Amino acid sequence: MRLQLNEPAAPIKSRLRAAVCVLLATGLPGVARAEGSTQLDSSVLLYGERDRADVVEPTVRVTRTRANGQSISVGLVYDVITGASPTGALPSGQVQTTTSASGQVTTVPAGAIPTTTFQDKRYALDGEVRLPLTSLLASTFAAHYSSEKDYSSLGASTKLSYDLDQRRITVTAGAAFDRDDVFPVGGTPLGLTDGSGALDSDSQPKHIASGLLGVARVVSRRWLLSLTGTRAREDGYLTEPYKVVSTVDATSGETVGQLTENRPDERTRNSVLAGSVTAIGADVLHVSYRYYWDDWSLESHTADLMYRHDVSDHSWIQPHLRWYAQNPASFYTTGLAAGAPLPAFASSDYRLGPLRTMTVGMSFGFRVAASAGEWTIRPEYIRQSLASSRAHEEEEDGPPEPGDDGLTQSAVAASAPAVELPPLDILSLVVAYSRHF
Amino acid sequence: MVHAGDAWVGRFRAMANPCEVLVDADDEADAAAPIAIARAEAERIEAKFSRYRSDSVVGRIHAAGGRPVEVDEETAQLLDYASELHRLSEGRFDITSGVLRRAWTFDGGSRVPSEADLAAVLPLVGWTKATWRERTLTLPPGMEIDLGGIGKEYAVDRAAALARAASDRAVLVNFGGDLFASGLRKGDRPWTVGVDDPESPGGAPLLALEIGRGGLATSGNARRFVRAGGRRLGHILDPTTGWPVEGAPRSVTVLAASCLEAGTYATLASLRGAGAGAFLEAEGVRHWIF
Numbered sequence: 001m002r003l004q005l006n007e008p009a010a011p012i013k014s015r016l017r018a019a020v021c022v023l024l025a026t027g028l029p030g031v032a033r034a035e036g037s038t039q040l041d042s043s044v045l046l047y048g049e050r051d052r053a054d055v056v057e058p059t060v061r062v063t064r065t066r067a068n069g070q071s072i073s074v075g076l077v078y079d080v081i082t083g084a085s086p087t088g089a090l091p092s093g094q095v096q097t098t099t100s101a102s103g104q105v106t107t108v109p110a111g112a113i114p115t116t117t118f119q120d121k122r123y124a125l126d127g128e129v130r131l132p133l134t135s136l137l138a139s140t141f142a143a144h145y146s147s148e149k150d151y152s153s154l155g156a157s158t159k160l161s162y163d164l165d166q167r168r169i170t171v172t173a174g175a176a177f178d179r180d181d182v183f184p185v186g187g188t189p190l191g192l193t194d195g196s197g198a199l200d201s202d203s204q205p206k207h208i209a210s211g212l213l214g215v216a217r218v219v220s221r222r223w224l225l226s227l228t229g230t231r232a233r234e235d236g237y238l239t240e241p242y243k244v245v246s247t248v249d250a251t252s253g254e255t256v257g258q259l260t261e262n263r264p265d266e267r268t269r270n271s272v273l274a275g276s277v278t279a280i281g282a283d284v285l286h287v288s289y290r291y292y293w294d295d296w297s298l299e300s301h302t303a304d305l306m307y308r309h310d311v312s313d314h315s316w317i318q319p320h321l322r323w324y325a326q327n328p329a330s331f332y333t334t335g336l337a338a339g340a341p342l343p344a345f346a347s348s349d350y351r352l353g354p355l356r357t358m359t360v361g362m363s364f365g366f367r368v369a370a371s372a373g374e375w376t377i378r379p380e381y382i383r384q385s386l387a388s389s390r391a392h393e394e395e396e397d398g399p400p401e402p403g404d405d406g407l408t409q410s411a412v413a414a415s416a417p418a419v420e421l422p423p424l425d426i427l428s429l430v431v432a433y434s435r436h437f
Numbered sequence: 438m439v440h441a442g443d444a445w446v447g448r449f450r451a452m453a454n455p456c457e458v459l460v461d462a463d464d465e466a467d468a469a470a471p472i473a474i475a476r477a478e479a480e481r482i483e484a485k486f487s488r489y490r491s492d493s494v495v496g497r498i499h500a501a502g503g504r505p506v507e508v509d510e511e512t513a514q515l516l517d518y519a520s521e522l523h524r525l526s527e528g529r530f531d532i533t534s535g536v537l538r539r540a541w542t543f544d545g546g547s548r549v550p551s552e553a554d555l556a557a558v559l560p561l562v563g564w565t566k567a568t569w570r571e572r573t574l575t576l577p578p579g580m581e582i583d584l585g586g587i588g589k590e591y592a593v594d595r596a597a598a599l600a601r602a603a604s605d606r607a608v609l610v611n612f613g614g615d616l617f618a619s620g621l622r623k624g625d626r627p628w629t630v631g632v633d634d635p636e637s638p639g640g641a642p643l644l645a646l647e648i649g650r651g652g653l654a655t656s657g658n659a660r661r662f663v664r665a666g667g668r669r670l671g672h673i674l675d676p677t678t679g680w681p682v683e684g685a686p687r688s689v690t691v692l693a694a695s696c697l698e699a700g701t702y703a704t705l706a707s708l709r710g711a712g713a714g715a716f717l718e719a720e721g722v723r724h725w726i727f
Contacts, residue, residue: 011719011720011721012525012705012720013720013721013722015521015525016521016522016525016698016701016702017694017698019517019518019521019522019525020518020694020695020697020698020701022514022517022518023514023515023517023518023591023697024591024594024595024598024695024697134570134571134572134573136571136572137571
């Protein structure tokens, strides 16, 4: 057999078409901006949970982009939260009282979910610098600081992104470090006690180191896919100082007392996010799915769907649906059996429970004049509920036993009352305004 | 702006060619914006990439005298594209080959450059001699680049997209015979485009094509040739030899999804000389060769 040297060249169609798509897709439809620009983004968030917390959060951000692609951005957030947050204690047949480390005493009517009332103000400041190192390699450096009455957070992050394959593929890698401090009002309560004792130090540190790796790929001129994985390691004081766990009489099922909650002091969190952006005619469809898991056995799924439609040259609408479901942390419990040996860790914080969230929203964007800035109004309705605690208990039936990781798997008293916590209705409204200068 | 047939037409000159923008509108007012936008885009691209202007990006690169020049994003995209075409065509498509025109005069006469003439310019040809890394281009002194081979088609696609974004009417952008139609006209009627006879441009078209959405481009110019040794040599030059490509068709017309793709195919086919038809057949591209 002879080696054929003059084979016809393989068709170049796919590579040529890809090159054409990259050239024509980038920068369209706008004309490349010749000089630098400044963008102002501002918004006000109004958030209300029925009978619970209300949040008012104004934000402002200024971004200056230079012609060479360098940009610097500074943002300021201020928020005021008022209202009530569930303590974690169970509703009770009797009048219940909650006492906080600050000496605050709350009396809860029979049958109601015990909450702790609060008013908190928080401000946060962040800055970000983006530096294109070459036309294909860009770096981003960011830092933030936030402070409120009993919590502060300081962090820095960096990100590198690199374009490959004629810019059809962007690979991003990042790392972030945070140092948080919790200083509960009146001192830090000891975990799983009646709250009367306090830890020696008033300030409890918490460290977070996280890494990110992402790939985005232009599949075609009208379709972009992305995949991002993150891993974060937390250590330090991870307990919520004001949350409690009810103790329940094993025979009567009555709530007889409450203990401060206690969580492990280490946590490794992982997530994978897959997203797709598709242009359908002039409309844009965003679909994403996120899977999250950590070594507290918490696991969650988030599916998100957005569809943008331009109503006219100056206005658009974007319906938005999000569905969220999580399996509880291994030490999540609705209540502990009174008198039984205490587990190492326990929390009744609904955020570690079998939480389900459904969000339905709609964004409206419009410009009053072609040259003016853009207004966005985004109302959202959120329904938050806990999956039936009965089902949860059945899964975790049997005597409490220490797990492989040393954590007590379940401290749920088999006789703990089957709690039907009512779903929580939340309304939120964002009014935002952005413009270029 | 004139009302020709049943569409409004804006005519102007840009990139050394007659240009037309057709808008499927009844009212002149509806046609004004897309025509103005398409024209502004043609003029922007011409000003930015013209090799005749010292203040253009290309002028700046030529003035660098061997020093590296950092270019903006759009230029980088075009250079990436040109670089990819150089690879795909195994060196036949080369944006540095423009200096060969100093040696050749395609005026229908018989003046052919001497070996010495060619030897003087050939060292200045070859994309592989340039260093194109990330956003920085370094050309050896004396070398030049010419984005004319892709710039006009790129301008057509961009102008059409911008015009279409500014209007809900179907538009057809035609810059010097390279064109893009944005979609069917009212009543689902296609645009009708004539393909000129290369021997008598402006005369009766050889065929009429109906296009809804797509790009159409033609390579070749029957009046730009030189006679040598009894042969008629077209103006398509092979950058590896410095000589015109043997057997290049007088006219290659390609229909594709975009004007850029059509124009690139037409150019790459011409560079294959007598193999133009076989190349386009193998690629499965709709084409007409004369």
